[in-house]
Amino acid sequence: MRHFNIDHCQIEIGNIETSSFDEILSTRYGKNKKVILVDENTHDACLEYLITAFPSLEDAEVMLLPAGEENKVLEVCFQVWEAFSDYQISRADVIINLGGGVVTDMGGFIASVFKRGLDFIHIPTSLLGMVDASIGGKTGIDLGPFKNQIGTFQHPAFIYIDYRFISTLPQEEVLNGFAEMLKHALIADAAHWNQLIKVNPYLLAENQSLQAFIEHSAQIKINVVQQDPTEKGIRKSLNFGHTIGHGIEGFCLESGEPIAHGHAVALGMIAESYLSFKKQFISEKELMQIVACITQGFDYVAFSLEAKTRITELMLNDKKNDHSGIKAVLLNGIGNVHLDVIVSQSEALDALTYIDSAFSGN
Numbered sequence: 001m002r003h004f005n006i007d008h009c010q011i012e013i014g015n016i017e018t019s020s021f022d023e024i025l026s027t028r029y030g031k032n033k034k035v036i037l038v039d040e041n042t043h044d045a046c047l048e049y050l051i052t053a054f055p056s057l058e059d060a061e062v063m064l065l066p067a068g069e070e071n072k073v074l075e076v077c078f079q080v081w082e083a084f085s086d087y088q089i090s091r092a093d094v095i096i097n098l099g100g101g102v103v104t105d106m107g108g109f110i111a112s113v114f115k116r117g118l119d120f121i122h123i124p125t126s127l128l129g130m131v132d133a134s135i136g137g138k139t140g141i142d143l144g145p146f147k148n149q150i151g152t153f154q155h156p157a158f159i160y161i162d163y164r165f166i167s168t169l170p171q172e173e174v175l176n177g178f179a180e181m182l183k184h185a186l187i188a189d190a191a192h193w194n195q196l197i198k199v200n201p202y203l204l205a206e207n208q209s210l211q212a213f214i215e216h217s218a219q220i221k222i223n224v225v226q227q228d229p230t231e232k233g234i235r236k237s238l239n240f241g242h243t244i245g246h247g248i249e250g251f252c253l254e255s256g257e258p259i260a261h262g263h264a265v266a267l268g269m270i271a272e273s274y275l276s277f278k279k280q281f282i283s284e285k286e287l288m289q290i291v292a293c294i295t296q297g298f299d300y301v302a303f304s305l306e307a308k309t310r311i312t313e314l315m316l317n318d319k320k321n322d323h324s325g326i327k328a329v330l331l332n333g334i335g336n337v338h339l340d341v342i343v344s345q346s347e348a349l350d351a352l353t354y355i356d357s358a359f360s361g362n
């Protein structure tokens with residue numbers, strides 16, 4: 001079991017049955033109500049195990065959230081808050097978020113503002129949740145096509161990262177988590193990057209090093225957040241691939257054909273690596289290595305010129321911007337970054353067009 005702390009948030013990575021979870025439930029929250037938030041898939045794949053392994057959860061209230069990014073919205077939060085009121089949830093009670101990044105982002109947000117804040121615990125069940133979304137205290141929901149526009153900085157009281165949940169995760173979701181692992185390596189750890197590019201992404205779930213990779217990737221995130229909890233500096237590096245990635249994700253949400261967050265970030269990383277190359281921050285060889293790694297794992301998505309233009313418009317409303325324009329994180333070699341690089345709308349359009357050539361090999 002590996003133990004970490006970010007402020008008062010305790011993070012344990014390893015077998016949840018030998019973690020502090022059982023003891024925390026009986027000592028810290030013994031007399032209090034427990035609510036478990038799940039989505040349809042984690043309800044079917046993960047809930048029974050948790051309740052069987054931890055009998056003190058037998059009388060927990062289970063609340064089912066609709067799965068998918070399109071449901072990471074205020075209307076769903078509203079229903080949960082009403083249910084909390086019906087169950088007379090008090091400030092002393094605890095919310096357990098059992099799911100991927102959608103459940104932990106939205107469940108964290110729901111808990112962080114109800115009665116001005118309840119304790120919550122994240123148990124991430126997707127790879128993306130384990131290495132990234134559950135860590136760092138960003139909670140949030142989307143506002144139309146704009147990602148995570150409403151939210152809080154509020155750490156969970158505890159995070160339990162247990163690889164067992166990967167066993168039921170669909171293959172495409174393993175890939176989506178891999179995208180954030182690649183991001184962590186690209187922004188902070190060239191040696192880790194050199195390990196990950198040798199991995200066949202389609203066999204990642206069976207890779208003997210998966211646990212070590214998850215631990216390493218989660219540690220990169222923990223390390224960055226410990227240095228800069230409120231994203232004034234180095235934490236911005238975690239947004240690599242996300243300026244264009246969030247534009248793509250928002251556009252797809254708006255068009256009624258959602259794309260997975262990890263997939264959008266993978267495409268965003270191709271585009272933002274291209275911008276890094278154009279600004280001479282990385283070499284052509286480095287760009288080609290990144291493109292080869294991402295295009296072998298992730299599917300191509302074609303966007304018309306009109307769609308690309310709309311994506312750049314959505315980027316103008318990105319949370320990271322101020323009034324000076326679109327701000328992106330670009331690579332500075334592999335394993336380092338340039339923060340707050342201003343990117344014009346035409347550069348962003350050019351980078352989106354580059355995604356087409358990256359996949360066609362031209």
Ligand SMILES: NC(=O)c1ccc[n+]([C@@H]2O[C@H](COP(=O)([O-])OP(=O)(O)OC[C@H]3O[C@@H](n4cnc5c(N)ncnc54)[C@H](O)[C@@H]3O)[C@@H](O)[C@H]2O)c1
Pocket residue numbers: 039040041042045046067068069072099100101102103105125126127128129132133134135136137138139147148165166167168169170173176177261262
């Ligand atoms: N807060 C942060 O710092 C942060 C960082 C990165 C991403 N995010 C957010 O995370 C979200 C993406 O997370 P995600 O990729 O986990 O998406 P997700 O929560 O939608 O999970 C992906 C899919 O896998 C299913 N699933 C999850 N665990 C499962 C399991 N063990 N077995 C079977 N099915 C399972 C889910 O039901 C869902 O259908 C986005 O909303 C993104 O904005 C937040």
